[in-house]
Amino acid sequence: MSSVDKEMMPEDGDDLLAAEYVLGVLEAPARRAAEARIADDRAFARKVDTWVSQLSPLDDEYATVTPPASLKAALDKQLFTSSQAKAPGLFQSLAFWRGLSLASLALAAIVVVPQALRRDPQIAKVMPIVAPMQADTGEVRFVALYEPGSDEIRVTRVKADKAGDRDFELWFVDGSSAPESMGVLTNAESLTLKVKPEIVARINAGDAFAVSVEPLGGSPTGSATGPVIAVGVSRSI
Amino acid sequence: MSADELSSLLPRIALKDRAAFDRLYAVASPKLFGVCLRILSERSEAEDALQEVFVKVWSRADRYAQSDASALGWLCAIARNHAIDRIRARQKPAQPIEAAFDIADAAPDPERQAVNSGEGRRIDRCMQELDPGKADAVKLAYVEGRSYEELAAHFNVPLNTMRTWLRRSLMKLKECLER
Numbered sequence: 001m002s003s004v005d006k007e008m009m010p011e012d013g014d015d016l017l018a019a020e021y022v023l024g025v026l027e028a029p030a031r032r033a034a035e036a037r038i039a040d041d042r043a044f045a046r047k048v049d050t051w052v053s054q055l056s057p058l059d060d061e062y063a064t065v066t067p068p069a070s071l072k073a074a075l076d077k078q079l080f081t082s083s084q085a086k087a088p089g090l091f092q093s094l095a096f097w098r099g100l101s102l103a104s105l106a107l108a109a110i111v112v113v114p115q116a117l118r119r120d121p122q123i124a125k126v127m128p129i130v131a132p133m134q135a136d137t138g139e140v141r142f143v144a145l146y147e148p149g150s151d152e153i154r155v156t157r158v159k160a161d162k163a164g165d166r167d168f169e170l171w172f173v174d175g176s177s178a179p180e181s182m183g184v185l186t187n188a189e190s191l192t193l194k195v196k197p198e199i200v201a202r203i204n205a206g207d208a209f210a211v212s213v214e215p216l217g218g219s220p221t222g223s224a225t226g227p228v229i230a231v232g233v234s235r236s237i
Numbered sequence: 238m239s240a241d242e243l244s245s246l247l248p249r250i251a252l253k254d255r256a257a258f259d260r261l262y263a264v265a266s267p268k269l270f271g272v273c274l275r276i277l278s279e280r281s282e283a284e285d286a287l288q289e290v291f292v293k294v295w296s297r298a299d300r301y302a303q304s305d306a307s308a309l310g311w312l313c314a315i316a317r318n319h320a321i322d323r324i325r326a327r328q329k330p331a332q333p334i335e336a337a338f339d340i341a342d343a344a345p346d347p348e349r350q351a352v353n354s355g356e357g358r359r360i361d362r363c364m365q366e367l368d369p370g371k372a373d374a375v376k377l378a379y380v381e382g383r384s385y386e387e388l389a390a391h392f393n394v395p396l397n398t399m400r401t402w403l404r405r406s407l408m409k410l411k412e413c414l415e416r
Binding site: 015024028063 | 245248249251252253256257262266267268271272274284287291292299300303304305307309310321322326358359361375379380382383384385386388403407
């Protein structure tokens with residue numbers, strides 16, 4: 001370490017590292033190390049964020065250049081075709097449903113559905129819609145179950161722990177407008193939420209459901225403000 | 238494109254709203270493509286990078302909620318980081334680095350001169366407080382994502398000198414920006 005490093009390191013070391021990372025002067029190994037700290041160390045991540053904000057006016061140096069139209073098509077194909085191709089395998093897999101039932105999901109997937117089918121032959125013709133919501137890691141965190149025509153949606157918490165000063169909020173996303181809140185989820189393992197009539201009319205297999213972390217009582221703005229911890233596309237079962 | 242529109246699109250994208258993603262692509266892709274092109278120089282590589290950048294935007298939009306940066310600043314940071322990672326992963330260029338810089342420097346961007354002569358932004362005032370050569374180094378590092386080693390070659394100074402220049406400049410900038 002040079003004398004200059006020693007002179008600046010003690011109090012400014014983290015801030016300098018954050019600045020060097022944002023500026024982009026670090027070599028690959030040092031960049032990976034800085035990113036590991038961003039993931040683990042909130043104080044450091046905040047310093048990086050401050051530098052991003054402070055230096056971002058320099059982004060004016062970048063000209064705008066329209067990318068070729070084929071690029072968006074390739075992007076959509078990568079993001080949306082492959083995931084849709086994978087989903088049916090998962091949803092049709094008996095092992096997947098067995099796994100869910102082992103994860104105390106018997107209620108949602110196995111018991112409720114046959115009862116509904118028995119109760120009303122009319123409903124039997126309309127397949128219930130289920131949406132397992134997964135984390136980035138693929139782990140299923142919540143499952144929503146909706147019977148077409150009903151004004152209730154059932155949500156089972158599979159694996160997610162709510163902090164005391166935060167609530168989970170369920171969102172419905174059909175792409176036709178901004179995501180709609182379906183309500184705040186308590187810490188219950190399974191709960192039923194009333195669905196607004198205008199959403200009842202819109203729910204179809206293929207729509208997405210998501211859960212975000214929000215301040216107590218739900219998002220103050222009407223859109224998700226906290227991290228989204230689980231997302232899933234619904235399907236008929 | 239308004240800043241408000243961009244920042245309202247990101248939470249919708251976090252919820253996997255494709256209509257919001259399409260809109261974000263329409264408004265932000267030219268800027269982010271500009272970022273990738275400037276850092277990577279090669280058009281086909283910049284196209285690959287841009288596609289990867291938007292894959293990241295789709296999967297990480299929820300993290301925007303935790304950031305203080307403007308939506309465009311946050312998006313540019315994703316594009317810059319991704320493009321910088323790509324050039325760091327490249328093999329060392331066969332061509333002397335000086336030549337590459339000469340080409341890059343040869344064409345000043347008229348748009349940027351117009352922007353910089355506009356309202357006196359804090360970053361510009363603070364950059365002016367740096368020695369002119371040092372301000373150029375900071376700007377070149379940021380805009381083109383050059384490493385300490387490449388900058389040292391460009392300014393023809395030893396690596397440690399370059400590092401010292403930039404670190405001192407960054408601390409001076411910080412002191413000025415927070416004043």
